[in-house]
Amino acid sequence: MTPVRKRWLVNGRGRGQARLFSTSRMCRTVMPAWVIDKYGSNDVLRFTKNASFPIIDFPNEVIVKVFAAGLNPLDVSMRGGYGAATLSMKRDPVNIKRSGSEFPLILGRDVSGVIMECGLDVKYFRERDEVWAAIPPWKQGSLAEFVVLSANEVSHKPKSLNHTQAAAIPYVATTAWSALVNTGGLSKDNCANKRILILGGSGGVGTFAIQMLKAWGAHVTVTCSQNAEQFVKGLGADHVVDYTSGPVEEPLSALEKFDLILDNVGGDTERWALNLLKPWSGAKYVTLVTPFLQNTDMLGIADGMMQSAATMATKALKHLIKGVHYRWGFYAPSGPALDEIREMVDAGQIQAVVDETFNFSQVPQAFEKVEKGHARGKTVVQISKGGDDL
Numbered sequence: 001m002t003p004v005r006k007r008w009l010v011n012g013r014g015r016g017q018a019r020l021f022s023t024s025r026m027c028r029t030v031m032p033a034w035v036i037d038k039y040g041s042n043d044v045l046r047f048t049k050n051a052s053f054p055i056i057d058f059p060n061e062v063i064v065k066v067f068a069a070g071l072n073p074l075d076v077s078m079r080g081g082y083g084a085a086t087l088s089m090k091r092d093p094v095n096i097k098r099s100g101s102e103f104p105l106i107l108g109r110d111v112s113g114v115i116m117e118c119g120l121d122v123k124y125f126r127e128r129d130e131v132w133a134a135i136p137p138w139k140q141g142s143l144a145e146f147v148v149l150s151a152n153e154v155s156h157k158p159k160s161l162n163h164t165q166a167a168a169i170p171y172v173a174t175t176a177w178s179a180l181v182n183t184g185g186l187s188k189d190n191c192a193n194k195r196i197l198i199l200g201g202s203g204g205v206g207t208f209a210i211q212m213l214k215a216w217g218a219h220v221t222v223t224c225s226q227n228a229e230q231f232v233k234g235l236g237a238d239h240v241v242d243y244t245s246g247p248v249e250e251p252l253s254a255l256e257k258f259d260l261i262l263d264n265v266g267g268d269t270e271r272w273a274l275n276l277l278k279p280w281s282g283a284k285y286v287t288l289v290t291p292f293l294q295n296t297d298m299l300g301i302a303d304g305m306m307q308s309a310a311t312m313a314t315k316a317l318k319h320l321i322k323g324v325h326y327r328w329g330f331y332a333p334s335g336p337a338l339d340e341i342r343e344m345v346d347a348g349q350i351q352a353v354v355d356e357t358f359n360f361s362q363v364p365q366a367f368e369k370v371e372k373g374h375a376r377g378k379t380v381v382q383i384s385k386g387g388d389d390l
């Protein structure tokens with residue numbers, strides 16, 4: 001690890017644009033991180049002090065020193081190779097060329113930390129700004145001391161949260177925002193009196209979505225285990241249905257119909273959930289559990305995408321005939337969405353729901369916890385000393 005003085009660099013690796021950026025005061029080539037060198041179960045996780053230090057390749061990028069990292073079910077799936085075909089297509093070709101593959105791969109989609117370095121085109125952030133972000137799954141993740149992100153994926157962290165709390169929000173928040181706002185068409189101005197059903201309300205996405213929708217004035221019904229009932233009511237859920245005490249569609253069918261359903265559960269929910277929507281009123285069912293990445297993993301990019309498009313179109317048409325809209329929801333990176341969410345957090349409308357925290361040496365245990373399921377909010381790993389809470 002050789003410290004180098006700050007300098008300006010022109011990085012010309014043939015991407016068709018000159019890349020000017022400043023290196024850090026203490027320019028390092030390696031850093032501590034948890035990596036995987038192949039896909040598999042928890043034993044593929046490996047701690048190293050020699051992971052490649054992130055590089056600013058584009059002038060709109062920032063390097064963030066990670067104080068806390070949130071884990072998501074996606075990290076467990078990606079550890080096993082889920083999405084590898086599609087994500088490899090989106091990965092930085094320079095990095096792939098450097099190591100010959102996507103490995104060593106760093107997982108971890110949520111980050112809360114402080115900006116250490118800004119590319120020359122970055123206007124909105126400065127070094128030492130406290131930030132949070134949801135890291136796209138095709139980029140190296142936050143289970144490392146540093147991570148590089150585009151400035152438009154980053155947002156200033158809510159002042160009312162410490163880093164551990166802040167790391168519990170970005171990925172589930174940007175997913176819920178994308179599903180409810182971009183796909184579902186909801187906003188703070190049109191939610192009042194809308195009836196929303198959240199299938200799977202006690203996990204990461206559910207606990208965030210309940211709070212956001214309540215802040216926007218919606219009436220929120222939630223399905224969860226009986227032992228999570230008080231927990232989700234405490235977050236604002238108006239009505240709770242226990243899915244463990246029998247087929248959940250029966251009690252739900254007895255309720256007034258819904259304007260939107262957010263499905264965090266999948267499986268056989270599609271068989272009955274769309275019947276719970278108000279027909280011919282623009283009502284939407286948005287599911288986060290889609291076969292998109294699985295299809296490309298199994299069939300290859302072209303066939304997998306065609307298969308997904310055909311499945312999506314067939315289902316959308318089938319339900320459109322009955323007067324309801326069927327949609328797939330996806331995580332979408334968005335600093336601007338996180339800016340809006342920060343305001344709601346700092347206004348006391350949304351709280352971070354941290355299920356359990358682990359330290360940096362306990363990353364395998366954190367994965368085990370997420371893998372066991374039954375989440376009540378989020379699992380967070382504290383990465384570096386120096387955050388206000390560490």
Ligand SMILES: NC(=O)C1=CN([C@@H]2O[C@H](COP(=O)(O)OP(=O)(O)OC[C@H]3O[C@@H](n4cnc5c(N)ncnc54)[C@H](OP(=O)(O)O)[C@@H]3O)[C@@H](O)[C@H]2O)C=CC1
Pocket residue numbers: 072073074172175199200201202203204205206223224225243264265287288289290329330331373374375376377
């Ligand atoms: N398409 C996309 O881009 C994204 C998709 N996702 C997907 O969305 C889903 C939810 O994500 P996330 O909230 O982070 O996951 P979590 O693991 O944090 O939460 C899942 C929750 O659902 C509960 N649950 C399980 N089965 C049922 C059921 N039948 N009915 C009601 N609740 C149930 C679990 O608790 P318990 O078992 O105790 O009841 C748990 O609290 C995951 O499948 C994830 O992969 C997430 C982000 C992005």
